[in-house]
Amino acid sequence: MDYQYIGITVLWTFLYGYIIVGAIDFGAGFFMLYAKITKQDHLISSLVSRYLNPVWEVTNVFLVFFFVGIVGFFPDTAYYFGSTLLIPGTVALLLLAIRGGFYAFETYGKDSKFAWIFLYGMTGLLIPAAFSTVLTISEGGFIQKTDTGVKLDWFELLMSPYSWAVVFLAVISVLYISSGFLTYYAHKAGDTAAYKLMRQWFLIWAGPMLIICQFVFLSLRQHNEEHFNNAVTHYWWLFGLSIVFFIAAVVLILLKKFHGLAFIMIMIQFALAFYGYGLSKLPYILYPYVNIDKAVVNDNMAIALVIVFILGLLLLIPSLLLLLRLFIFDADYVKGNKK
Incomplete structure (x- = not known):
């Protein structure tokens, strides 16, 4: 049995969960900052706070599961990504720590300083931009393998149209998903x-969302024609349904x-595009170095990891749904009548 395909499907699901839950969180932070600057914070601050208070502690669980699992299933990813993502990974962790600091002050402090709201809002855009580097590098062409190891070609990365297209896609997706949920x-x-x-914000970001997706596809064709051809030849219907x-x-x-129902459709839209992207990329995790048919751990370890992560998924998703039911969508809580 091809356990690596089961494993990567489960891990991809964890990553999809983080994208949706994290995007709502990240976008909410930016909207809080923008509303504060434009003197509209009295309109949305209490609404955003009611959502964030119960959820922020579990958001990163999806991300932890994904990174632990990807290294567990495919150890070669630690070698290639660990060396090349040291700087962007450190930046992302620092930004996450800053957000954690905001949550602590927001939860236990009596008031929120503008400096903290500014950091909270900006990290909401910078974190997805930093994490998008992983997807960019995974398309190949940015890593140089030498006798002393691997290194990231920063000049090529910064000059690549595909790299910037993915960064803008990450940022716009955050604002689009978050505004859709908060609506x-x-x-x-x-x-x-x-x-x-x-x-109003959702309708503003819907147009750029559609446009940036086209730019990503066009730049992918230029950067990795093999992946582009596989996507449009075999999985075009997933992207078509997404639209x-x-x-x-x-x-x-x-x-x-x-x-x-509209937000469920947004989730389905992203699921179709996200799984279409992942399927069209297989069997590669990192072009051309990490192939899941060759880089997977032995069968016994793979079986154990599959069982553990499926159980983790079966535990995490119902727990999140229960949290949403008890707090986020509770009739009294959502109206601010219960804390």
Whole structure:
């Protein structure tokens, strides 16, 4: 049995979970900062705080599972990515630590200083930009293998159109997903002022979301033609369906109807595109060095890891759903009547 394909599917699901949950968190931070600067913070601050308080502690669990699993299943990734991602990885961890500091001050402090809100808002954009470097490098062409090890060609990375397209995709996706969820959340809370503001932001970011996806595809064709051809030849239908769900979500929010369904469609939209990207890239994790057919651990370890991570997924997802049910979507909590 090809345990490596089961393993990478489970790990990809963890990463998808982090993208959705993390994007809501990251985008909420930026919207809080923007609202503070434009004197609109009184409209959304309480709404965002009600969402963040129960959820922020579990957001990074998805990410931890993914990185531990990817190294466990495919040890070669530690060698190649560990050496080349030292700087962006350190930056991302530092930014995560800053966000953790904000959560502590927000939760246990009596008031939030503007400096903390500024750091919280900016890290919401910088963290996904830093993490997007991993996907960029995985397309190949940026790592040089020498007699002394591997090194990252920073000049090539910074000059690559594909690299910047992925960075902008990460940032815009965060703002798009977050505004979509917060639109639904504000509507559920009956907060008319916050709803109007978040709906406006969602509609503003929907256009750039569609445009940047086209730029990513065009730049991928130039950077890694093999991956591009595989995507458009065999998995075009996944990306096509993704656009259909995108249009459906935008139309529902334009019509101010079925906001919960609209956000589910946003999640499906990203799931289709994300899994389409992953499937079209197989069997490579890192072109051309890490191939999951060759770089996987032995069968006994692979079976153990598959079992452990499936159990982890089965534990984490129901726990998150229970958390959402008890707090986020509780009728009294969502309206701010219960703390």
